[in-house]
Amino acid sequence: MHAVRFAEYGPADVLRYEEVPDPEPGPGEALVRVRACAVNHVDIDMRNGTSRLPIALPHTLGFEIAGEVAAVGEGVSEVAPLDRVSPLFQIHCRECEWCRRGEHMHCENVRMLGVQSPGGYAEYVVAPAWALIHLPDSLSYENAAAIQTTFSTVWHALGTRARVEEGQWVLVNAAGSGVGTAGVQVAKLLGARVIAAAGADFKLERALEHGAEAVVNYSTEDLGARVRELTGGRGVDVVMECVGGDVLRASIEALAKDGKVVTVGGHAGEVVPVDVILLFRNQWSLIGSVRATADEIEHVVGLVAEGKLQPVVHEVYPLEEAVEAHHVLEERRQYGKLILTP
Numbered sequence: 001m002h003a004v005r006f007a008e009y010g011p012a013d014v015l016r017y018e019e020v021p022d023p024e025p026g027p028g029e030a031l032v033r034v035r036a037c038a039v040n041h042v043d044i045d046m047r048n049g050t051s052r053l054p055i056a057l058p059h060t061l062g063f064e065i066a067g068e069v070a071a072v073g074e075g076v077s078e079v080a081p082l083d084r085v086s087p088l089f090q091i092h093c094r095e096c097e098w099c100r101r102g103e104h105m106h107c108e109n110v111r112m113l114g115v116q117s118p119g120g121y122a123e124y125v126v127a128p129a130w131a132l133i134h135l136p137d138s139l140s141y142e143n144a145a146a147i148q149t150t151f152s153t154v155w156h157a158l159g160t161r162a163r164v165e166e167g168q169w170v171l172v173n174a175a176g177s178g179v180g181t182a183g184v185q186v187a188k189l190l191g192a193r194v195i196a197a198a199g200a201d202f203k204l205e206r207a208l209e210h211g212a213e214a215v216v217n218y219s220t221e222d223l224g225a226r227v228r229e230l231t232g233g234r235g236v237d238v239v240m241e242c243v244g245g246d247v248l249r250a251s252i253e254a255l256a257k258d259g260k261v262v263t264v265g266g267h268a269g270e271v272v273p274v275d276v277i278l279l280f281r282n283q284w285s286l287i288g289s290v291r292a293t294a295d296e297i298e299h300v301v302g303l304v305a306e307g308k309l310q311p312v313v314h315e316v317y318p319l320e321e322a323v324e325a326h327h328v329l330e331e332r333r334q335y336g337k338l339i340l341t342p
């Protein structure tokens, strides 16, 4: 089969479209014909050698995958050939303390396709059969590959962790990113009033189309001050944060009393000063959130299939153009997800 791999760390052109041996499913596993695979920012970190994830070279990236079952290994009853499926992007162990409690995001032995084993920048991928989510027929493969890291992460963050309620103000940062476009929609679905923030006006125009009622460009405006102005001086109840650095610091200043910042990432700065006096006097909460449970992922797949949430796909590229997709993501030229199709 063909796959895109890299044999050394470096810039996008270390990615090579090449022929590799066909994978075969072992007992309990399924061979999935990849129809769509998302490109994620952590793919770039792995390619650059900065991810701190345990990968072996040459490596095939890609952990957000949709496709159809091509063959099954011994003892597989969960799926059959031609089933439309998407592998869980975090494959939990089902045995540790956290898995037994259903808190799969804390699994101590979690593994990922495209990290510990070859991923979806390929024509085929092997996954445990139990870890395949069935896809409704109404869901395209391109959309199905654009759900897990965005909508399920945001559903867990805004719904489960920050407990967003109807009528609350929610600020969504990086509104042009995969998490941001999902954040605007999930906050709306939960009944919130949404302010979208990003560093480019074309991203903010799109956020308005997706349901934001106001926008802030944080490369030209003071985020904290502008959010206070938009909320009549009150501030927002919840911030969906994934930027870090100065944007996180300004977001804390944009909180109403009892406000919460829920954060899922911090590429722009991982260490941020916090004014402890303001934190306790206002009863603010800084909440971490990571991934989602398998149940949350299945729930969100259902919401997308029902049309209640709409994945935003910036562009679909043939697999052999993975280098170009990496360039676009690195230069932040996208609005929504980038998808590869073998």
Ligand SMILES: [Zn+2]
Binding pocket: 092, 093, 094, 095, 096, 097, 098, 099, 106, 107, 108, 109, 110
């Ligand atoms: Zn576990």
